[in-house]
Amino acid sequence: MFKQILITLIKLLSLIILICFERVIGLPWLFILFCLIWLDENHEQLYQWPMLLVVLSLVLASAYHLSWPLAYFLLLAANTLLWLVGYQIKNKKRRFLAVVIMTNLFLLWWLKLKVGYLASAQFIVSYVLVVLWMRLFSLEKRWKQILKVQ
Amino acid sequence: MWRSFLLFSNRVQAKRWLIVAGVGLLLILLSFAGVSNNLTQWGHCQLQPLLRFNVRVITEAYRSTNNIRTWKTTVRRVQDLELKLAHAQAQLSQLDQLQAENSELRQLLNSSDRSLNQVTITRPIVSLAQPAIFFDQSFGDQSLVRVGSPVLVEETLVGLVSKIDANLAYISLLWQEETPLILVETQAGVQGILRGNGKYVLLTEVPTDQELIIGERVATTGQEGIEQGLYVGEIQSIQSGHSSAVKTAIIQQYVSFYEVALVEVR
Numbered sequence: 001m002f003k004q005i006l007i008t009l010i011k012l013l014s015l016i017i018l019i020c021f022e023r024v025i026g027l028p029w030l031f032i033l034f035c036l037i038w039l040d041e042n043h044e045q046l047y048q049w050p051m052l053l054v055v056l057s058l059v060l061a062s063a064y065h066l067s068w069p070l071a072y073f074l075l076l077a078a079n080t081l082l083w084l085v086g087y088q089i090k091n092k093k094r095r096f097l098a099v100v101i102m103t104n105l106f107l108l109w110w111l112k113l114k115v116g117y118l119a120s121a122q123f124i125v126s127y128v129l130v131v132l133w134m135r136l137f138s139l140e141k142r143w144k145q146i147l148k149v150q
Numbered sequence: 151m152w153r154s155f156l157l158f159s160n161r162v163q164a165k166r167w168l169i170v171a172g173v174g175l176l177l178i179l180l181s182f183a184g185v186s187n188n189l190t191q192w193g194h195c196q197l198q199p200l201l202r203f204n205v206r207v208i209t210e211a212y213r214s215t216n217n218i219r220t221w222k223t224t225v226r227r228v229q230d231l232e233l234k235l236a237h238a239q240a241q242l243s244q245l246d247q248l249q250a251e252n253s254e255l256r257q258l259l260n261s262s263d264r265s266l267n268q269v270t271i272t273r274p275i276v277s278l279a280q281p282a283i284f285f286d287q288s289f290g291d292q293s294l295v296r297v298g299s300p301v302l303v304e305e306t307l308v309g310l311v312s313k314i315d316a317n318l319a320y321i322s323l324l325w326q327e328e329t330p331l332i333l334v335e336t337q338a339g340v341q342g343i344l345r346g347n348g349k350y351v352l353l354t355e356v357p358t359d360q361e362l363i364i365g366e367r368v369a370t371t372g373q374e375g376i377e378q379g380l381y382v383g384e385i386q387s388i389q390s391g392h393s394s395a396v397k398t399a400i401i402q403q404y405v406s407f408y409e410v411a412l413v414e415v416r
Contacts, residue, residue: 016200017200019197020201023201025208046166050169062191062192062197063197065190065194066190067181067190068177068180068186069181
């Protein structure tokens with residue numbers, strides 16, 4: 001239990017640091033991606049999931065000067081969209097990327113942000129980071145399988 | 151799909167959606183009450199130090215990349231500026247020369263009761279091997295510049311015109327050996343001959359019974375082509391010994407042909 005709380009706090013802290021970094025540059029690409037992953041991980045939890053949604057939306061609203069209900073419904077919509085497009089896009093990675101891009105496009109329109117040199121650079125860097133992270137994750141899984149077989 | 155979504159396939163999911171909807175409703179109510187705004191404001195205040203730190207880091211990184219991007223332009227701009235500086239310095243030196251010429255002209259015009267018709271003011275051409283002056287229509291009457299004409303700097307005789315070639319008049323400076331002999335006299339009236347030894351201007355052929363005093367002023371006596379009373383310099387030292395038949399003194403000139411912007415030819 002204590003370990004779980006500690007991991008949750010570390011995750012939340014790292015997300016706060018990430019959103020502060022992304023707030024300065026432009027849009028919350030990685031933040032929304034990690035939020036969706038975290039929410040997806042806790043999909044089965046009845047009470048924990050809405051609580052997580054509330055906390056993450058508060059962080060998003062605080063960083064981007066959004067209204068809290070809007071941030072809440074935005075994350076909820078993104079999460080629901082993830083589930084709904086599951087029938088169209090079978091690949092989970094692509095599904096996540098599509099939803100993150102859509103959510104960020106909505107934020108771009110809502111916050112009236114300008115797409116400049118920094119925002120474009122941020123998108124490219126975030127995309128490369130996500131791809132690298134996914135590759136490393138699959139490599140780690142493969143290595144674990146190999147080690148298990150041995 | 152929609153059916154399963156709307157009808158809530160199981161009770162747990164339905165319950166969860168109810169909770170989510172309830173929380174959403176609560177947040178909207180809190181927003182109307184102004185509580186949620188206060189909370190987000192508080193959260194923003196807490197994030198401020200992190201945001202500020204990130205701004206600093208990103209600004210530094212952006213500045214570095216910007217410097218790299220504008221490096222070529224900066225180099226080109228520096229080169230342009232260097233060229234402009236060189237041009238400006240050249241113009242400045244021309245202006246300095248003009249200023250010096252102007253001040254000397256003013257001095258000549260103010261400090262003399264001579265008629266300018268008898269004087270030609272020209273620019274010296276500084277050359278250790280062949281000192282010369284340049285003259286044309288713009289420098290006044292050219293006919294006044296003849297072989298043997300005295301050349302003065304700041305009212306001090308420094309040489310004679312030795313040769314004329316088109317618009318150039320070559321000068322024999324007083325310290326040069328080839329300069330023609332000039333008759334001079336001291337303040338006390340002691341007469342002698344002025345000639346150069348290649349290093350100094352000498353007052354020679356002064357009878358031993360005549361008294362020369364260090365610091366005495368020496369001026370021309372007057373001879374063909376050289377008017378009387380042209381200042382030459384002061385006696386700096388007396389060289390002749392007891393056995394010598396004549397006295398010789400070194401004349402010190404306080405002006406130099408090589409250091410002025412304008413000279414005068416009479």
